[in-house]
Amino acid sequence: xxxxxxxxxxxxxxxxxxxxxxxxxxxxxxxxxxxxxxxxxxxxxxxxxxxxxxxxxxxxxxxxxxxxxxxxxxxxxxxxxxxxxxxxxxxxxxxxxxxxxxxxxxxxxxxxxxxxxxxxxxxxxxxxxxxxxxxxxxxxxxxxxxxxxxxxxxxxxxxxxxxxxxxxxxxxxxxxxxxxxxxxxxxxxxxxxxxxxxxxxxxxxxxxxxxxxxxxxxxxxxxxxxxxxxxxxxxxxxxxxxxxxxxxxxxxxxxxxxxxxxxxxxxxxxxxxxxxxxxxxxxxxxxxxxxxxxxxxxxxxxxxxxxxxxxxxxxxxxxxxxxxxxxxxxxxxxxxxxxxxxxxxxxxxxxxxxxxxxxxxxxxxxxxxxxxxxxxxxxx
Numbered sequence: 433x434x435x436x437x438x439x440x441x442x443x444x445x446x447x448x449x450x451x452x453x454x455x456x457x458x459x460x461x462x463x464x465x466x467x468x469x470x471x472x473x474x475x476x477x478x479x480x481x482x483x484x485x486x487x488x489x490x491x492x493x494x495x496x497x498x499x500x501x502x503x504x505x506x507x508x509x510x511x512x513x514x515x516x517x518x519x520x521x522x523x524x525x526x527x528x529x530x531x532x533x534x535x536x537x538x539x540x541x542x543x544x545x546x547x548x549x550x551x552x553x554x555x556x557x558x559x560x561x562x563x564x565x566x567x568x569x570x571x572x573x574x575x576x577x578x579x580x581x582x583x584x585x586x587x588x589x590x591x592x593x594x595x596x597x598x599x600x601x602x603x604x605x606x607x608x609x610x611x612x613x614x615x616x617x618x619x620x621x622x623x624x625x626x627x628x629x630x631x632x633x634x635x636x637x638x639x640x641x642x643x644x645x646x647x648x649x650x651x652x653x654x655x656x657x658x659x660x661x662x663x664x665x666x667x668x669x670x671x672x673x674x675x676x677x678x679x680x681x682x683x684x685x686x687x688x689x690x691x692x693x694x695x696x697x698x699x700x701x702x703x704x705x706x707x708x709x710x711x712x713x714x715x716x717x718x719x720x721x722x723x724x725x726x727x728x729x730x731x732x733x734x735x736x737x738x739x740x741x742x743x744x745x746x747x748x749x750x751x752x753x754x755x756x757x758x759x760x761x762x763x764x765x766x767x768x769x770x771x772x773x774x775x776x777x778x779x780x781x782x783x784x785x786x787x788x789x790x791x792x793x794x795x796x797x798x799x800x801x802x803x804x805x806x807x808x809x810x811x812x
Contacts, residue, residue, distance in 0.1 A: 438499045440474035446490040446497060447472075460489050509535070509542050516548050522811055523772030525556050543592040546584050547600055553581035554604050557611065578608040599625070650762045654705075657697065661709040664690050665716070684720040687713040698756040704764035707745035711775055714738035715782050722787040732796050735783065739800055742775035743807055777808035 447457055454472070458465045461482060470476040478486060487494050495502065512535045519528035532549040539545060557577035559566055566574075585601040585608070592598055602621050609618035628634065633655050637648040664686055668678045678686065690713040694706055703710060718734035721727050745767075752764045773781065783801060791797050 439477060439497070440472045442497055442499055443468075443478075443486070443490075444472040446492050450490050452490070457489065461485060505539065509539055509544055513544055513548055516545075516552070520548075520552055520555065521767075525552060528552055529556070541591075543588055543594065543597050546588055546592075547597050550581050550584040550588070550601065550604055553577045553584065554608055557581065557608070575612055578612050581608045647762070650759060653758060654762070654765070657693075657706065658709075660693065661690055661706070661713075665709070665712060680720045680724045684717045687716045687720075697758060698754070700754075700756040702752075702754050702756050702759075703741070703744070704748060704752065704754060705767055707741040707748070708767065708775065711738045711741035711745060711779065714741065715779060719782070719785070719787060722785075722790070726790055728791045728794065731788070731791060732794065732800075735779070735788075735797070735800060738779050738782075739776065739804055742779045742804075745775045746807065746811055772809075774807070774809060774811050776804045776810075780804040780808050 447454070454465050454468045458468045461468075463482075467476070467478075471478055483494060483497065487497055490497070512531060516528045516532050516535075519525075519531065529549075529552060532545055532552060535545050536542065536549065554577070557574040559570070559574065581604060585605045588597055588601040592601070602625060606618045606622050606625075609615070609621070633648070633652040637645065637652045640648050667686060668676050668683045670676055676683075690709060694703060694710055698704075698706070714734040714737040718731050718738065721734065722731045748764050748767065750763050750766050754760055754762050754764070780801065783797075783804075788797070
């Protein structure tokens with residue numbers, strides 16, 4: 433409901449509360465009694481230029497006259513945002529998109545809602561299950577989402593004063609411009625971003641004291657581990673000539689480093705959030721070995737480990753505390769996904785790839801499929 437929808441009723445209520453007749457109000461505003469009557473019945477609205485005078489005559493603020501409750505609006509925006517994030521966090525993007533689109537019609541200047549929808553549009557542009565063989569139609573659909581994302585980010589940069597939201601917009605612009613081939617724009621924005629050594633996490637871990645310093649150091653370590661997993665997972669990039677810096681065997685060895693590093697960091701196996709990275713590392717190794725070595729025993733080992741981590745990941749609880757030395761006492765943290773399929777479903781889906789045909793009839797492979805089917809699609 434817009435601010436003008438109840439204006440007529442509000443004018444009538446404020447006039448009566450002030451003890452003013454329609455005739456007296458009309459006289460003070462230099463309009464006809466009929467005009468005041470039509471305002472109050474909702475047939476017409478006063479000119480915007482008349483609102484300040486109307487407020488002074490009635491002794492109310494413009495927010496009161498227009499029925500704007502900023503605290504109520506802020507609470508409503510928070511509630512909508514929380515629900516949108518909940519839907520996005522489990523891959524229900526279409527529902528989240530409708531919720532946010534409708535909300536921005538009601539609150540068009542809410543940078544909080546813009547930021548959430550910006551992330552949503554970017555996530556909807558990213559292929560859910562990358563094959564490298566997207567159709568022209570799929571690429572066009574992705575581009576539309578990226579363009580919506582860019583428009584929202586630019587609107588944030590034009591008017592938002594909250595620096596965290598501004599940096600979020602710049603980050604997403606880097607990603608989105610890069611994904612639509614506008615690399616120069618992406619690089620220009622990236623060059624304006626602060627270096628890792630002077631980011632918030634780094635500075636807080638230096639300037640805070642006592643227990644807070646310890647907690648900030650742990651959080652900084654958590655962020656660095658996330659970045660390390662992403663870097664190791666994606667470092668084997670395709671060069672301009674189509675070649676790669678690492679052979680398939682070397683790529684598998686790099687993914688094994690993710691597993692090895694996590695084992696060092698979490699000696700109690702309390703991987704928490706990082707079960708997801710371990711699932712992906714094991715799946716990647718299984719795919720490489722299946723394609724290039726066809727070592728059944730090794731492939732099945734990594735598929736089983738991927739399944740173990742997938743099932744452990746969906747049991748994550750934010751309130752669970754780490755016990756391993758470096759992360760001891762910190763919680764597992766929240767997570768989200770833009771895929772409605774949960775982690776066991778993703779492993780099961782991966783196992784349908786034709787590269788695993790040579791072990792598809794193995795009893796261990798079938799048993800693993802049956803096991804994953806029990807938890808696939810069922811978020812904890």
